[in-house]
Amino acid sequence: MDIGAKVLSLRNVTMKYGTKTVLNGVNLEVERGQIIGYIGPNGAGKSTTVKIMLGLIQDYKGQVEIFGQDIASGDPSYKKRIGYVPEQAELYDNLTAMEYLSFTGELYGLDRKFAEEKAQKLMEEFELGHVMHSRISSFSKGMKQKVLIISSLLHNPDLLFFDEPLSGLDANSMMVIREMLAQLAAQGKTIFYSSHIMDIVEKISNRIVLLVNGAVIADGSFEELQERNEEGSLSDIFNQLTGFTDHASRAERFISIVEGGIADE
Amino acid sequence: MNEFRTLAFLSKFKRLFTRAGIDYQAMETILRMKLTMDGRRTPTIFNAQKKKEGNQFLKSLWIYGLYGLMIIPFMLFGEGPYIFQMSIAFGITMFILTTTMVSDFSSVLLDVRDKTVLQTKPVSSRTINTAKIIHILIYMFFITGAFIAIPLVVGLFSNGVLFTFVFFAALVLTMLFIVVFTSLMYFAVLRFFDGERLKDIINYVQIILSVGVIIGYQIVIRAFNFADLELTYAFSWWHVFLPPMWFGAAFELLLNQDFSNVMILLSVLALLVPIISIFIYIQLMPSFERNMDKLMSESKSRKRSGWLMDFWGKVCCRNREERMFFRFASLMMKQERNFKLKVYPSLGFAFIFPFIFIFTELQMRTLADISTGSMFLLIYFGNMMIPTIVYMFQFSDNHKGSWLFKASPIQQPAAAYSGTLKAFLVKLYMPVFLLLSIAFIAIFSWRILPDLFAVLLGAVLQTLLTYKWINAGSFPFTSSFEFAQSEGSAKMVIISLAAGIFVVAHLIANAVTGGIYIYIILLLILIFMGWRAILPVIGHPAPH
Numbered sequence: 001m002d003i004g005a006k007v008l009s010l011r012n013v014t015m016k017y018g019t020k021t022v023l024n025g026v027n028l029e030v031e032r033g034q035i036i037g038y039i040g041p042n043g044a045g046k047s048t049t050v051k052i053m054l055g056l057i058q059d060y061k062g063q064v065e066i067f068g069q070d071i072a073s074g075d076p077s078y079k080k081r082i083g084y085v086p087e088q089a090e091l092y093d094n095l096t097a098m099e100y101l102s103f104t105g106e107l108y109g110l111d112r113k114f115a116e117e118k119a120q121k122l123m124e125e126f127e128l129g130h131v132m133h134s135r136i137s138s139f140s141k142g143m144k145q146k147v148l149i150i151s152s153l154l155h156n157p158d159l160l161f162f163d164e165p166l167s168g169l170d171a172n173s174m175m176v177i178r179e180m181l182a183q184l185a186a187q188g189k190t191i192f193y194s195s196h197i198m199d200i201v202e203k204i205s206n207r208i209v210l211l212v213n214g215a216v217i218a219d220g221s222f223e224e225l226q227e228r229n230e231e232g233s234l235s236d237i238f239n240q241l242t243g244f245t246d247h248a249s250r251a252e253r254f255i256s257i258v259e260g261g262i263a264d265e
Numbered sequence: 266m267n268e269f270r271t272l273a274f275l276s277k278f279k280r281l282f283t284r285a286g287i288d289y290q291a292m293e294t295i296l297r298m299k300l301t302m303d304g305r306r307t308p309t310i311f312n313a314q315k316k317k318e319g320n321q322f323l324k325s326l327w328i329y330g331l332y333g334l335m336i337i338p339f340m341l342f343g344e345g346p347y348i349f350q351m352s353i354a355f356g357i358t359m360f361i362l363t364t365t366m367v368s369d370f371s372s373v374l375l376d377v378r379d380k381t382v383l384q385t386k387p388v389s390s391r392t393i394n395t396a397k398i399i400h401i402l403i404y405m406f407f408i409t410g411a412f413i414a415i416p417l418v419v420g421l422f423s424n425g426v427l428f429t430f431v432f433f434a435a436l437v438l439t440m441l442f443i444v445v446f447t448s449l450m451y452f453a454v455l456r457f458f459d460g461e462r463l464k465d466i467i468n469y470v471q472i473i474l475s476v477g478v479i480i481g482y483q484i485v486i487r488a489f490n491f492a493d494l495e496l497t498y499a500f501s502w503w504h505v506f507l508p509p510m511w512f513g514a515a516f517e518l519l520l521n522q523d524f525s526n527v528m529i530l531l532s533v534l535a536l537l538v539p540i541i542s543i544f545i546y547i548q549l550m551p552s553f554e555r556n557m558d559k560l561m562s563e564s565k566s567r568k569r570s571g572w573l574m575d576f577w578g579k580v581c582c583r584n585r586e587e588r589m590f591f592r593f594a595s596l597m598m599k600q601e602r603n604f605k606l607k608v609y610p611s612l613g614f615a616f617i618f619p620f621i622f623i624f625t626e627l628q629m630r631t632l633a634d635i636s637t638g639s640m641f642l643l644i645y646f647g648n649m650m651i652p653t654i655v656y657m658f659q660f661s662d663n664h665k666g667s668w669l670f671k672a673s674p675i676q677q678p679a680a681a682y683s684g685t686l687k688a689f690l691v692k693l694y695m696p697v698f699l700l701l702s703i704a705f706i707a708i709f710s711w712r713i714l715p716d717l718f719a720v721l722l723g724a725v726l727q728t729l730l731t732y733k734w735i736n737a738g739s740f741p742f743t744s745s746f747e748f749a750q751s752e753g754s755a756k757m758v759i760i761s762l763a764a765g766i767f768v769v770a771h772l773i774a775n776a777v778t779g780g781i782y783i784y785i786i787l788l789l790i791l792i793f794m795g796w797r798a799i800l801p802v803i804g805h806p807a808p809h
Contacts, residue, residue, distance in 0.1 A: 054672045079674035090665035092742070094601045103596075106589040107673035135600070138461055 005032045006068065007159055007190045008053065013062035015048055015214075022048050023060070024214035030192070032158075035185045037205030038194040039234075041242050045214040046194045047087055050161050053192075054084055066159070080109055083152035087163040087194075089144040093136035097128060097147050100136060101154060108155035115154060122150045126173070141168030149177065160184070160191045166200065178204055202234035212242055269300050271403050287395050291388045295396040299373070300403075326411040332361055332478065333412040340420050347520055348528075352513030358412065359439060359509055364474035365408055366447045370401050371467045374448060377557060394550050398444070405440050424520075431519050435512045435535065442508065442539035445546045452549055455556040468602040475606075476613035480621075500527045511535035581687045583802045586677055590684030590741075594658070595692050597742055603662045607746070608654050608693070615650040616697050619643040623708070632708065639775065641709045641716060645768050647701050648724050652760045654693065655731040658685055661742035670740045678739045683800040685741045686728055694724055715781045716771070722788035723767040726795065731760055733799050 008030045015023040023045045030036060040046050051057045053064060055071055064071050066078050091100060098119060105115025123132050126146045136144060145168045152160060162181075166174050181191055181204055195201050201208065202222055210218040218225055218241055222234060231237045239245065272293055282289045336357050339350040374397065383393050413436055421429045454463045504510045514531030517523045574595050582588040598604065622643050626635055661667075670681070702717050735756050738744070774784035 054668075056668055056671045076674040076676065079672060082672070084668075084672050086668055088665070090663075090668065092597070092661070092663045092666040092669075094663060095596055099596055103589065103593050104669060104673070106585070107669065107675065109674065112589075135461055138459075 006030070006065075007032050007034075008064075008066045010049070010053075011063040011065075013049070013052065013060055013064060015045070015052065015057065015060045022214050023052075025062070026211070026214070026216055028209065028216065028219075030190060032190055033185055033188045034207050035181060035191045035193060035205050037201035037208040038192055038211065039196070039198070039201055039208065039238065040211035041244075044211045046211055047163060049211070050084075050163060050192065050194065054082065054161065055079065080155065081158040082161065083155070083157035083159070084161045085145075085148045085152045085163060085165045087167075089141060089148060089168070091136060091144065091148065091151075093139070093144070096133045096135055097123065097139070098132045100147065101151055104151040105154045110155055118154055119150060122154070126150065126176075142170060142173065145169055146173065158189055160189060161194075162191065163194045164196065165193075166195070166197070174200075198233065198235040198238055208234070210238070210241055217241060269297065271300070272296060275399070282395070285395075286389075286391060288388060288392045292392050292396045292399070295383065295388075295393065296400055296403075299396070299400050303404075323407070326407060329361070329365075329408050329411040330415065333415050337416050337419050340416060341423055347516035348510070348513040350513075351516045352507070352509045354416075354509075355435070355439065355512040356509035358409075358436070359443060360477065361412060362405065362409065362440065362443045363447060364470055364477065366401075366405065366443055367467055368471040368474050370404060370447075371451070373397065373401055374451060375463070375557065390551070390554070401444055402440070405444055409436055409440050428516070428520060431516055435515055438535060438539045439508075439512065441543060445539065445542045448546055448553070449542065449549070452553045452556065455553070464602065468605060471606050472609045472613070475610035476617070479614065480617055504531070505534065508535075508538070511538070577691045581691060582684055584677075584680065586675060586680040587684040587687075587802050590681045591688045592684075594685035594688035594741060597661065598688065598692055601661060601663070601742075603746060604657065604660070607660075608657050611650040611653050612693060612697055615647040616701060618646040618649075619701060620704070622646070636709050639772070641705050641713045642768055642771060644701055644705055644717070644720055645723075645764055645771075647697060648720065648727060648767065649761055649764050651694070651724060651727050651764075652731045652735070652757055654689065655686070655728055656735050656757060658682075658689070658741040659736055659738060659744050660746045660748070661744075662746065664743050664745050667740060667743040670743070677802055679800045680802050681740045682732060682736070683796070683802050686732055686800070690725060690728060694728075698724065715785065716775070719771060719774070719781060719785050719788065720767075722785060722792060723771070726788060726792050727764065727767065729792070729795050729799060730763070734760060 006029060008028075010026050010028040013023055013026045014021070026045075026049060038046055038049070048057065052060050053066060053071070055076065058072075067081060069075070069078050071078060092103075093100075095103070098116065101119035101123075102112050102116045105119065106112055110118075120129075120132065123129055123146075126149075128143060128146055128150075131139065131143065136147060139147070145165065149165060152162070166177060169177065178200070181193070185191055185206075193201065193205060205222065207221055208218070208225060209216055218228075218237075220228075225234070225237050226232075229237045229240055231240055239247070275296075276289075276293070279289050282292065336354040339354040339357075379393065379397070413432075417429060417432060420432055451463065454466060511531045511534045514528045515535045518528045518532045571592070574592055578588040578591045582591050598608075623635065623640065626640065675681070698721060705713060705717065770784065771781075774780040777783075
């Protein structure tokens with residue numbers, strides 16, 4: 001695949017749950033090697049978009065092409081080149097980390113021995129070596145997150161969907177992941193990164209897509225967004241574009257309720 | 266939050282608690298919160314029902330009342346020495362109370378949320394611990410009450426006031442002993458093992474409870490027949506380690522005025538051990554709390570070699586995808602506790618029921634007499650468990666993890682259930698069937714070998730048909746257990762009875778000379794064609 005090749009494209013994608021419209025005509029073209037910061041307020045439709053592209057949701061309208069293939073065709077092969085970290089750390093946690101990883105590796109078509117060896121090395125890098133054969137249910141949030149990240153990378157995918165991948169990780173592990181993402185992108189992998197932590201999105205993404213009420217309302221590099229909106233940080237731009245400006249007065253009211261009422265005895 | 270009559274009753278003892286240095290107000294608040302939460306929990310004994318409104322616990326008490334009837338016979342066997350009847354009665358009581366305590370109240374004792382929610386608040390740890398114990402005692406009081414109410418009244422009429430009084434006092438001690446003993450047992454387990462191991466132990470106790478109650482009931486019914494035996498009591502040193510004997514001895518001592526040294530020793534144990542263990546418990550409470558941290562931390566690594574699983578996977582499965590699900594399903598069956606809790610009791614019944622019927626028959630005929638007939642068909646009772654278990658493969662506590670199946674490039678979704686059903690047959694069905702077969706060959710001789718083979722093939726076909734008929738969705742372990750009973754129960758009854766069709770077919774086959782071999786060939790053809798039609802897995806899918 002040559003540099004600049006199209007990895008995925010969404011054309012006029014619409015999604016309804018009953019009468020509620022979640023996605024309202026999303027258009028998006030993504031090229032190889034991009035890190036896309038996919039941001040938006042709660043309920044904007046970020047996770048839904050990702051789930052559609054992964055084939056978790058099928059009854060959408062519009063066209064979704066990944067690696068040039070229309071995913072509605074029903075052939076699951078395109079998923080072999082995708083890695084996914086879901087927002088909630090949901091996994092079969094009665095399995096041990098090793099059992100889970102070798103199973104997911106096999107699901108993606110790896111040989112079990114190969115998957116196990118690779119998983120072991122990756123777990124050791126992530127300081128999970130000593131709990132490799134423990135049930136995941138006994139893991140902390142951060143450890144579960146590490147298992148999910150490893151499971152998304154085990155088959156060396158070309159396209160990554162990371163939904164809030166840093167949640168629960170300590171500062172050191174976060175640095176590792178951030179550096180890893182930069183290097184993966186440099187090697188031509190495409191990363192679709194959803195998060196609510198604007199500072200990180202600002203630093204790692206080379207393109208930012210803002211989704212509000214099921215539609216893309218801003219799309220471009222951080223610098224481009226800055227020029228257009230004359231605001232300092234991505235966080236400020238986010239507030240401005242989503243029309244949220246009364247945070248100070250809200251906080252004020254909140255504090256006054258905390259301090260009012262029944263006095264200390 | 267509700268007002269609880271129990272708390273109103275407890276408040277009568279407010280002064281007592283306050284004098285012991287306990288913040289009664291705080292304790293009452295904790296208890297009210299706990300009781301409210303309990304109203305939203307379902308007891309194990311009721312695991313076959315879906316969630317309903319109201320305190321399921323109070324509604325489940327009648328079951329304990331029913332179990333209580335089991336001990337009435339032992340109180341009525343009049344004249345003999347009390348130590349026999351009452352030891353058995355207390356043995357049953359202790360079994361029920363301990364298993365209930367472990368299965369339903371472990372979560373109370375081991376609630377790790379207590380640490381973050383309660384210990385961060387300005388409440389003394391003495392108050393918190395007392396609240397915990399009182400909380401459990403409230404329930405044990407209800408359970409013991411329900412369990413013993415009818416026997417107590419029967420005892421009052423048949424054995425007099427003094428008997429009732431001793432009985433009541435012994436019960437209170439038993440209750441205290443069990444609560445404290447269970448806690449100490451947990452303490453010991455947590456001291457040496459990790460939290461996961463403790464959860465496994467609790468899981469197995471829950472399974473034993475489900476099986477034990479049914480089997481115990483069968484045994485007690487049969488106990489009527491050998492109950493008239495005249496026995497004289499002879500002491501052996503190991504009786505000292507049987508708590509039910511202590512209480513039995515107390516009856517002997519107080520009611521039959523048997524003042525022998527042995528009776529005095531055992532009775533003193535009945536009185537002292539519960540009291541001493543409470544003191545030990547209070548002493549150990551702080552270090553127990555510390556060990557509770559293990560429940561929250563990661564468990565030790567234990568690597569299991571899976572060569573046996575790999576071997577069977579290679580033998581049974583047609584391709585890599587199917588083998589993968591074979592492995593996955595094997596691991597889930599072995600490691601998901603809730604699945605085990607719902608499935609393993611059925612396995613136990615499958616194993617036990619054929620024997621129970623043989624034993625019933627033994628009371629009328631001799632073993633030699635039985636072994637010549639067609640009684641070996643009782644082994645079909647072992648196949649009755651198949652529908653319940655196959656149905657359960659749809660469910661998992663971790664059903665949310667099933668995004669994985671959709672997000673990954675699975676070429677042949679049919680391989681998922683195909684592998685799972687094969688794993689069930691190899692991992693769960695076969696061990697039970699083999700044990701049953703060994704026992705049956707011992708009873709009925711080698712002549713039944715072809716019949717056993719037909720039974721096995723029948724099980725395979727029944728597994729496939731059950732799946733076809735009741736399982737929804739293309740992947741196993743993808744729905745919540747909460748949906749497990751809402752649908753499919755009527756179908757389930759019908760399909761369980763379908764085992765009868767196999768029995769009838771088998772009987773017909775046996776009516777003709779050599780018919781069993783035709784039946785076996787017929788079954789083989791049906792399995793071969795049925796499996797291909799229902800779960801088509803191609804030998805070699807497109808190479809990766």
